[in-house]
Amino acid sequence: MEGTDEGEIFKSLMPCDPSKIPNVTLTDYLFGFLNKRLHAVAENPWLIDVCTGKRVLFGEVEELARKVASGLARRGFAKGDILYFVSYEIVNIGILQLAVWLLGGATRGSFQIEQPEEFRRQIDQVQSKFLAVDPETVQSIKKAIALADYECALINVGDSQVEHTLEFSDLANDDGTAFPAVTDIDPENDVLFICNTSGSTGTPKGVMHTHKNIVSLMASFEVLLFANYGYDESLLFTASNFAISIFWVSCVYLATGNTIYCIGRYKKEEYLDHVLKYKPKKMSLYPYITSWLARSSELQKHDLSFIKDITLGGSVMDPTTIRLLQNGFPEAEINMTYASTETIAVSIHFKRSDLPQFGYSPDGEEMVSSGVLCPLMQAKILDLETGKLLGRNKLGKLCIKGMHVMKGYLIGKGKEPSRSCFDEEGWFDTGDVAFFDSTGQLFVRERVSSMFKYYMHFVNPTEIEAILQEHPTVQMACVIGVPNKETTNLAKAIVVLKEGKSASEEELLKLVAVKLPFYKHLYGGLQFVDSLPENKGRKVDRVAILKMYS
Structure with missing residues (x-):
């Protein structure tokens, strides 16, 4: 990390020489690695569609x-x-x-x-x-x-x-x-x-x-991804075929000669059936599965010790959900990653790392670590109001720079891409609020656009959601800021209860009031619903919820 009088530029703890990144096409890179292993995996499947049974070797x-x-x-x-x-x-x-x-x-x-x-x-x-x-x-x-x-x-x-x-x-x-x-x-x-x-x-x-974006990321991880990969790292993966996540994972598993069990059409009631049928070594979960699965009574009915690794991504997760998931999969290492469509991967956990999984924000909120910066990645934290460069244990807007960050946004074929989210020095504005702790771990709190003010205080919805999801009857919660002329906004919770469970509005409002400072209380009330809408990325659709319930 490079220190300055005002703050720090954070760098990866995983060294990589950028001059050693090969200048080759992605297909040359993938098939080059695969062919070194082909003698051992030729008869094994690369992709299996668990919904249709179709596969390719x-x-x-x-x-x-x-x-x-x-x-x-x-x-x-x-x-x-x-x-x-x-x-x-x-x-x-x-x-x-x-x-x-x-x-x-x-x-x-x-x-x-x-x-x-x-x-x-x-x-x-x-x-x-x-x-x-x-x-x-x-x-x-x-x-x-x-x-x-x-x-x-x-x-x-x-x-x-x-x-x-x-x-x-x-x-x-x-x-x-x-x-x-x-x-x-x-x-x-x-x-x-x-x-x-x-x-x-x-x-x-x-x-x-x-091609260079993807090859640079894969090459920077060669020791971690390839040298240490066997041929039994099978993964159960839930993502649509157009998502950046399945694109990246498919490339990694093609190069390493490992199998992906793909669930292209997710149905909650079928998920554990797929797990028990295929017995993958690894699982990759997104918020719309994680919250439900961690709280499912079905976990206690089966021996799930064959799951050794669970990777979480796509959104901020609360500590309660992580701990419940760990209880359900006692043999699995659970890792939170941070990535986006524009960046592919920003931070990741080392396997069996000595770094703690949980930490505390500067204002005392317990949070889940997203690991350390990926190789060849740099980051900085900027004050939300002044734009000043901040140091460790300071919450602010996360900006990153790296070889595998996107070329830009599509405007039209043959036109130069838009780089509106980059500054003049090439820093990409992630739109997320985050901080780095003293060990160099990244903690991502919330989207800047999801945060709102109560008078002059910033309110983080995920912090309130985490408290609500500690309650044994709550399946999922979403907190929004309802516009108010006097206070700017009032926090309101939209809550889904577990099937067959009940809780009162008063009970949940009191839970938040006891655990959080006054400006994070649910002055806008609480509403129970049967389900929360999801966007195309299978995340809770806060924009739709704000329109529906504000």
């Missing part, structure tokens, strides 16, 4: 991707083209994306139940000549194409045939002779993946990542 991946690439090239797909996909498919989309990247193209996926007008907007941005669909999404995409009066080829990646589409099987059965001899890809500047933000602050934005 490591020994098939590269040849299949090259055949599909040849089939695309034969039909006019060229370097710089962008394939847009809207599908629930996991395996065929995984192969199709590799094929596009081999050709020097890029991919962009979307939330499957957007309105046709939003599909049209996203398609217009990338000017796609090829759109991948399945039988469930094809009609919405056809409506979007009609709105745009747009000509393009539809690729059906689903299992049942769709009229007037190019079948994925036709691409997969190509003889490979149209695969170009040279693609002339520029790893540092050429984009390969455009991922939509969750839209929590408005219309989803397209986040542009280059």
Whole structure:
């Protein structure tokens, strides 16, 4: 960490020489690592769609991707083209994306139940000549194409045939002779993946990542990710096929020769069935699963000792939920990470680290650590009101800089990306409130946009939510600031109780009043609901809740 008279620039505790990051395409990097291990994993699956049973073996991946690439090239797909996909498919989309990247193209996926007008907007941005669909999404995409009066080829990646589409099987059965001899890809500047933000602050934005972004992150983790990986690091993963998380995890597991059990269609009532059927070594959980799972009585009915590692991400988690989850999975190491669509990964825990999992904010709130900065990553904390550079144990806005931070936001094909969230020195504004403790661990408190004021006091919703979720009857809670002329805002809680449990409003209001200072009390009241709305990133949709309950 570099100290100054005013504050500090925080650096990673994991050393990495940036000059050793290879200047190669992502596919060259992935297949280079996989081929070193292929003798041991050729007959093992890379991706398994647990909802359909479809799978692809490591020994098939590269040849299949090259055949599909040849089939695309034969039909006019060229370097710089962008394939847009809207599908629930996991395996065929995984192969199709590799094929596009081999050709020097890029991919962009979307939330499957957007309105046709939003599909049209996203398609217009990338000017796609090829759109991948399945039988469930094809009609919405056809409506979007009609709105745009747009000509393009539809690729059906689903299992049942769709009229007037190019079948994925036709691409997969190509003889490979149209695969170009040279693609002339520029790893540092050429984009390969455009991922939509969750839209929590408005219309989803397209986040542009280059080959170099991804390769630099993977290469900086080579010792941690590859040298120490065996062939039994199977992972049960819940994420839509268009998310940055499944993109990153799929790349890591392809390179290391390990299997991902993918749940592309999450249903709460089926989740533990998948866990017990496949018995993965690892699980990756997001807020919409974690809070429910940690409080589920089903955990005590099964032997879950085969789970050795649980990674949490996507949102701030409270200590109570973490402790409940640890009780349910006593053999698992539980790690909180911090990442975003724009940054892929910012901080991570060392395995079996001696660093404490919990800590306290400068104002005394118990919080969960997000680990230490990833290799080649720098960070700084700025005062929320003055913008002054802060030091350790000071809450402020988190800004980061690193080789794997996005190139920028998509404006349109052929146009320079927007870098509106970067300052003139290249620092990216995460929009999150955080602090670093004395050991260099990162603690993320809340989105700046989610915080509100009560008179002159900043109120952090997640702190109040954490207190509510300590109550044995509470399944989930969301706190919002209801506008008030006198106080600026009043804190109001929207609460989901566990099935079959009851609690009074007075009881929960008193719990918060006893544990928190006056300006964090629920002066706006408390309302019980059956469920909380989620946004496209499967996080609690605070914007929708504010509109519904303020």
